Amino acid sequence: MTKSLVSIAVAVAVLSGCSMIPEYKQPAAPVAAAYPQGPAYSPAEAASMAEAEQGWRQFFHDQALQQLIQASLVNNRDLKVAVLNIEAYRAQYRIQRADLFPAVNANATGTRSRTPADLSSTGQARVGGEYTANLGVSSYELDLWGRVRSLSDQALETYLSSEEARRSTQISLVASVANAYYTWQADQAQLKLSQDTLGAFEESYRLTSRSSEVGVSSALDLAQSRTSVETARVALAKYQRQVAQDENALVLLLGGPLPANLAQAKPLDAELVSELPAGLPSDLLQRRPDILEAEHALKASNANIGAARAAFFPTISLTASAGSASSDLGNLFKGGQGAWSFAPSISLPIFNAGSLRASLDYSKIQKEISVANYEKSIQTAFQEVSDGLAARKTYKDQLQAQKDLVQANQDYYRLAERRYRIGVDSNLTFLDAQRSLFSAQQSAITDRLAQLASEVNLYKALGGGWVEQTGQAQAKADQAQTPNG
Known part of the structure; x- marks a missing residue:
């Protein structure tokens, strides 16, 4: 019996190597081999994976922002849901993978009964019993056509896709915290x-009011000056409202209150981020988690085709048990009481009204949808990086021009104020200089915020933001999350 079981196990192992999963071929990237070139674009320099996967602690130079990102990675609810989804899909994979192996169960039963005399074959009342103890395998499917293995591969790819989804969620979280923080800082600067401009306008209004009282300034000058004061108010x-709302947005992203020991923020005009090389479009295929997520989903759909194909073939199941049986509990494990049973079954689909064919067609269509989603994720990544390269170049030029405009308005304001005080120019020229300077300073802050946001979005588009400083910690975490057999 033992030799027979070994022979069956060997045969099952050999036959189970069959698979009807189509050979997987990675679809060609539906984008150009290089990013757009032109005067609006920053050059896309070649980069190694180490350079491109720069940790967020290296990319963001503001210690306060680093504290906030760290807090969000611990407490953010969206990230927690993504991590729990990984655990759920890993459990599903382990459940599906377990179907590749027979489930062995130990069973023990005992019955004792009395048969009345009028029902007994001997005409006398009889008391009897039956006891069994055995190990058995129930309805184990021989995976001759790879159906179970295909479903296991599909579950594995779904698990791997969820891991990439978690990384994508983390990248988005890091970028969202950074953008929210810079918006908060920009609104505080605004x-x-x-406040400073209101103070200057109020002082100008007081001076104009005094001039009006002695007849030097007109009522129109005074009204225009008051208009500037109210505009500043x-x-x-x-900005008082926006600063409060910015803080609320940060609290939501962090999943808790702002740290009590938050470091002093760097000024907006400091060097706050690193400048990453973009590399080539093909690099995104290995770097962007959302692209890897889409590819794993494609592989899962491909594996489903194998399961749908295998459903056309017979299903062979085995039920077997071996143990001891006796009418007397004391004799249950004595020699000669061995008992066994072996019950194979086969099921061959003959007529199902086209259900199996429809299932196969459906799985093929799902694969085509996955291909389209994969290609769309590549195209989206290409566009985001291209937009980032255009923003990097043009924002540098725009911000420098805006700084020059602020300086020109400051010179204009000082000259107009001096000429107004000595009576050379009218109050209208002075008020125009005040308003122009205020507007230029506001635009400079807005442009700096837009530049920072574009750098953060380019960092996200390049797939950065899910490693901290080195890949060692993440590698250990990934190893710990490897599905167990």
Whole structure:
């Protein structure tokens, strides 16, 4: 019996190597081999994977922002859901993979009964019993056509896809925290500018009011000066509101209150981020988690085709048990009480009204959908990086021009104020200089925020943001999450 079981096991192992999964071929990337070139684009320099996968602690130079990102990675609820999804899909993979092996169960039963005399074959009342103890395999499917293995491969690819989804969620979280933080800092700068400008406008209004009282300035000059004061008050209230709302947005992303020991923020005009080389479009295939996620989903769909194909062939199941049986509990494990049973079964689909063919067609269509999603993810990544390269070049030029504009307006303001105070120019020229300077300073802060946001979005588009400083910690985490057999 033992030799027979060994022979069956060897045969099963050989036959189970069959697979009807189509050979997987990675679809060609539906984008150009290089990023766009031109005066609006920053050159896409070649980069190694180490350079491109720069950790967020290396990319962001502001210690306060680093604290906030660290807190969000611990407490953010969206990231927690993504991690729990990984655990769920890993469990599903382990469940599906377990179907490749027979489930062995130990069973023990005992019955004792009395048969009345009028029902007994001997005409006398009889008391009897039956006891069994055995090991058995119930309805184990011989995976001759690879159906179970295909489903196991599909579950594995789904698990791997969920891991890439978690990394994608983390990248988005890092970028969202950075953008929210820079918006908070920019609105605080706008608030400080509004406060300083309001003070300057109020002082100008007081001087104009005094001039009006002695007949030097007209009522029109005074009204125009007051208009500037009220404009600054509107801006002050606006940025007070936005700073409060920015802080609320950060608290939501962090999953908790702002750290009590938050470091001093760097000024907006400091060097806050690194400049990453973009590399080549083909690099994105190995770097962007959303592309890897889409490819794993494609592989899962491909494996489903194998399972759908195998469903056309017979299903062979085995049920077997071996143990001891006796009518007397004391004799159950004595020699000669061995018992066994072997019950193979085969099921061959003959007529199912086209259900199996429809299932195969459906799985093929799902694969085509997965191919389209994979190609779309590559095209989206290409566009995001191209947009980032255009933003990097043009924002540098725009910000420098805006700084020059602020300087020109400051010179204009000082000259107009001096000429107004000595009576050379009218109050209208002075008010125009005030408003122009305020507007230019506001635009400079807005442009700096837009430049920082573009650098953060380019970092995200290149697939950065899920490693911290080196890949060692992540590699250990990935190893710990490898599905167990």
